[in-house]
Every structure is written in C-alpha cells, then in structure tokens.
Amino acid sequence: MDEPGTTLTSPGANDVKVFVPAKDFERSLSFYTSLGWHMNWSHADGLAEIELAGVRLYLQNYYAREWAENFMIYVPVDDARAWHQHVQAVLAGGEFPGARVDPPREEDYGAVVTYAWDPSGVLLHFAQSQATRAS
Numbered sequence: 337m338d339e340p341g342t343t344l345t346s347p348g349a350n351d352v353k354v355f356v357p358a359k360d361f362e363r364s365l366s367f368y369t370s371l372g373w374h375m376n377w378s379h380a381d382g383l384a385e386i387e388l389a390g391v392r393l394y395l396q397n398y399y400a401r402e403w404a405e406n407f408m409i410y411v412p413v414d415d416a417r418a419w420h421q422h423v424q425a426v427l428a429g430g431e432f433p434g435a436r437v438d439p440p441r442e443e444d445y446g447a448v449v450t451y452a453w454d455p456s457g458v459l460l461h462f463a464q465s466q467a468t469r470a471s
Contacts, residue, residue: 353385353394357404359434359456361397367435367454368395370426405457412463416440419462420450440464 358364361382368386369375373393378384382397388411413419423437437452446466453459 351392353392354409355394355396355398356409356458357399357407357456358382358395358397359399359404361395363432363455365395367426367432370431371423399456401457407457408459408461410461410463412465414464416448416450416462416464419452423450423452423462 356364361384365375365378365384365386371388373386373388376385376387376392384395385392386395387393393409411419417440420437420440426432427435427437432455434455434457435453437450440448440450442448443463447463449464450462451459452462
C-alpha cells in the first residue's frame with residue numbers, strides 16, 4: 337500500500353477508442369463513411385475502425401436501445417452550419433431511416449452546434465467553438 341500523500345504513476349497508453357453501437361452494422365457503417373469518416377478496417381464479425389480528423393472509433397455490431405440513445409460523440413468543427421448542410425445532403429437520399437439532423441443552434445457555453453442522430457440513435461454533436469466563430 338502506498339504512503340499517504342504519494343502519487344501513483346500510471347503505465348503509458350497509446351490510444352483511447354470507444355465502441356459505438358450499431359443496430360444495423362452495414363447501414364451505420366455506410367452512414368459514417370457517407371459523412372466523411374474513413375473506414376480503416378472492417379471484420380466480418382461486425383467490428384470496424386472508423387476515423388475522422390485523426391480520431392478513431394470502433395463501430396460494432398451490437399445494439400442496446402437504452403445505450404445507443406444515450407451515447408454521444410462530440411466532434412469539434414470549424415463550421416457547424418456547413419456540417420448541417422452536409423448531413424442534410426447525406427440524409428436526402430433516404431438511405432438512413434431513423435437518422436436525422438437539427439438546425440445549428442447556439443448553446444449557453446458559446447458553441448454553435450449541429451445535432452445529428454445516426455440510424456441507431458447515437459447523437460453526434462458537430463460543435464463550432466466560440467473561438468472558431470470569432471476568426
């Protein structure tokens with residue numbers, strides 16, 4: 337046991353990734369790649385690594401409604417309004433039932449945020465910071 341007042345040093349880590357639920361794995365994968373995520377790899381058992389802006393996530397063929405509808409991904413962007421138009425264009429073809437997007441809105445903390453939901457109910461926050469808006 338450590339002496340009071342001492343700090344433990346944790347071992348190093350190379351990366352942190354989250355597992356994103358997918359009700360229909362192929363449809364969700366198509367949704368994310370249509371938005372601009374790059375698929376680094378995919379396995380037949382329903383796991384794919386997707387990447388946007390150098391950040392990687394695992395999309396998995398697993399779904400629990402309560403989990404998916406409470407899962408959020410925060411994506412800092414330069415232009416929340418442009419993301420709104422982009423998501424609208426992706427959804428216009430009707431290929432992603434259940435997916436939707438709300439118009440951008442200014443939040444109390446100063447960011448302009450476009451909220452979009454993937455086909456499984458996962459909430460994406462495309463957030464433009466106040467500092468980005470000022471430039």
